[in-house]
Amino acid sequence: MYWESEKECxxxxxxxxxxxxxxxxxxxxxxxxxxxxxxxxxxxxxxxxSFNSLDDIRRLPFTTKQDLxxxxxxxxxxxxxxxxxxxxxxxxxxxxxxVVGYTRNDIKNWSNLVARVLTAAGVTADxxxxxxxxxxxFTGGFGLHYGAERLGASVIPISAGNTKxxxxxxxxxxxxxxxxxxxxxxxxxxxxxDMGINPAGLSLKFGLFGAEPWSEAMRQEIxxxxxxxxxxxxxxxxxxxxxxxxxxxxxxxxxxxxxHFLVEILDPETLDPVDLGEVGELVITTLTKEAFPxxxxxxxxxxxxxxEPCSCGRTFRRMHRILGRTDDMLIIKGVNVFPTQIESxxxxxxxxxxxxxxxxxxxxxxxxxxxxxxxxxxxFSDQMSQQxxxxxxxRRQLSSELGIGVAVKLVEERxxxxxxxxxxxxxxxxxx
Amino acid sequence: xxxxxxxxxxxxxxxxxxxxxxHVDPGEIVTIIGANGAGKTTLLSTIxxxxxxxxxxxxxxxxxxxxxxxxxxxxxxxxxxxxxxQVFATMSVEENLLLGGHVVQKQGKQLLLELLxxxxxxxxxxxxxxxxxxxxxxxxxxxxxxxxxxxxxxxxLLMMDEPSTGLAPLIVKEIFxxxxxxxDEGNTVLLVEQNAKAALGIADRGYVLETGKIIVQxxxxxxxxxxxxxxAYLGRDRAE
Numbered sequence: 080m081y082w083e084s085e086k087e088c089x090x091x092x093x094x095x096x097x098x099x100x101x102x103x104x105x106x107x108x109x110x111x112x113x114x115x116x117x118x119x120x121x122x123x124x125x126x127x128x129s130f131n132s133l134d135d136i137r138r139l140p141f142t143t144k145q146d147l148x149x150x151x152x153x154x155x156x157x158x159x160x161x162x163x164x165x166x167x168x169x170x171x172x173x174x175x176x177x178v179v180g181y182t183r184n185d186i187k188n189w190s191n192l193v194a195r196v197l198t199a200a201g202v203t204a205d206x207x208x209x210x211x212x213x214x215x216x217f218t219g220g221f222g223l224h225y226g227a228e229r230l231g232a233s234v235i236p237i238s239a240g241n242t243k244x245x246x247x248x249x250x251x252x253x254x255x256x257x258x259x260x261x262x263x264x265x266x267x268x269x270x271x272x273d274m275g276i277n278p279a280g281l282s283l284k285f286g287l288f289g290a291e292p293w294s295e296a297m298r299q300e301i302x303x304x305x306x307x308x309x310x311x312x313x314x315x316x317x318x319x320x321x322x323x324x325x326x327x328x329x330x331x332x333x334x335x336x337x338x339h340f341l342v343e344i345l346d347p348e349t350l351d352p353v354d355l356g357e358v359g360e361l362v363i364t365t366l367t368k369e370a371f372p373x374x375x376x377x378x379x380x381x382x383x384x385x386x387e388p389c390s391c392g393r394t395f396r397r398m399h400r401i402l403g404r405t406d407d408m409l410i411i412k413g414v415n416v417f418p419t420q421i422e423s424x425x426x427x428x429x430x431x432x433x434x435x436x437x438x439x440x441x442x443x444x445x446x447x448x449x450x451x452x453x454x455x456x457x458x459f460s461d462q463m464s465q466q467x468x469x470x471x472x473x474r475r476q477l478s479s480e481l482g483i484g485v486a487v488k489l490v491e492e493r494x495x496x497x498x499x500x501x502x503x504x505x506x507x508x509x510x511x
Numbered sequence: 512x513x514x515x516x517x518x519x520x521x522x523x524x525x526x527x528x529x530x531x532x533x534h535v536d537p538g539e540i541v542t543i544i545g546a547n548g549a550g551k552t553t554l555l556s557t558i559x560x561x562x563x564x565x566x567x568x569x570x571x572x573x574x575x576x577x578x579x580x581x582x583x584x585x586x587x588x589x590x591x592x593x594x595x596x597q598v599f600a601t602m603s604v605e606e607n608l609l610l611g612g613h614v615v616q617k618q619g620k621q622l623l624l625e626l627l628x629x630x631x632x633x634x635x636x637x638x639x640x641x642x643x644x645x646x647x648x649x650x651x652x653x654x655x656x657x658x659x660x661x662x663x664x665x666x667x668l669l670m671m672d673e674p675s676t677g678l679a680p681l682i683v684k685e686i687f688x689x690x691x692x693x694x695d696e697g698n699t700v701l702l703v704e705q706n707a708k709a710a711l712g713i714a715d716r717g718y719v720l721e722t723g724k725i726i727v728q729x730x731x732x733x734x735x736x737x738x739x740x741x742x743a744y745l746g747r748d749r750a751e
Contacts, residue, residue, distance in 0.1 A: 104724075104727055128530045184729075184736055
């Protein structure tokens, strides 16, 4: 079952023509309307007329997360703000947050691409979809919602949290498709077990999971515990949101929507393309985005192409599920967290020393982050209330900056190991 | 049916088309819209072989027609309805039509008469005026004659250069309805137009040409909704 068979199964030659046309017009647009690209193209004296094939993309400059941060908030928008009908953002205060925008056509395309991903997973208009991603500035909730609505399914915009209520609704509303992070799905499975509810009695058939890395072993566990077929889907707000790629019923790699995204897999050091099938960094160029086009965005996600044609009939290439990161970004409870964010919060609080650790664990399929921070010895001999106060301040500020709650523990000076040069301040005990 | 990659062409030293890529699939109406001087007519003329290609390739039914003589291109199935109609004013309507069929003459008189009859069916007014001198027809009638003449060659791809020029709105509507009918009957049309609204109203897909470059393309509905296109070509600007 395809949402758009004439596109998803299109001849590769026709696809390449479409990609070339769209890439050329995107270059013409960004070169005119986005000062950042206009400057870069000018500096490298980009000759638009010699941009003749998809391979020429290697002549184009990269765009990084820092470029997005530097142009906070609207610096990279390619259309006037009044044509932007939606704004999404990552968490973080000034300097760390990245802002993206969408025109009406962008929203339409986004919904359509998510509908493709849902259909590939087996979901149809007859399904009841429970969207347990947070609705807000993150693209996950709204992205899946609009796609599900476009598909014509019955959408339950329940958002994240309150697991008992999620289960209640799953039973009462007869949910057939669950959308959330894979760890939350396992969490729900645990609570079902605790409540003595047999998953076979639920109407669940499908699970569409993403926003954090997960293994084949986790998938088998989810499938077994919830009695569903779980599929992976991939996206990032910088490039659109969910809907960039998704697994079909073969559950063996995510089909990339190549008519809207030109994808490269490059060696993160040399930035040359890796051999077909080798692991490298995913670099994405948007082909149809109007408000926020991206040229060679470095995702820092590691993956590889699966070159063999898929038996589902789709001619869009597949990528392996994400294998890791090239940088130190963490994903905690489905939220992107950079250690530097935690660092900047700690350094701005009086009473903390510049030495900290971040410990990430997973208990009962729930992510838990604890920040250990050194404080002066005198604080430990002070009243408990002062320690509690400091912990509260740190917790609140971290929560505000990161968008998730973390636990905070104060430790005595010099108890944390010192490093020379680049230190390992993050201890990720989770085994996916 | 038509696939163009990296087309650069122009007149002497003036480069008009700067790296154009586009395609037309069978059974579609594709429109190219843009302001005066954007290069729309140059594009059709380049495909038709009337303007020299500097670089790039134009594949018509998988044949690269860049080096093919202009006079041989209609025989391949790519026929143009030129800007300004350009009917043979001193010949009758019927003579104009028969001339259009010269490409298929070898296939016999029977076919020619069948095609002629088909044009009269499509454009009844031409039947009424078949003996009349083409130069005495009204603008709209001349446009229909030019279309009929092109259709006599049994084209696989009909290229139309600004059919709305100089015609009253009601006549434009009538002509465009005929273009839709042609598409419904299985023809493929590449329509170049300054009247973006009318063109996007009937097209399946469109490309926007601006000073020789394609700046945006997509389904006609998306282009109509695109604010840049609205402001620049549809004359609409939202009041603040």
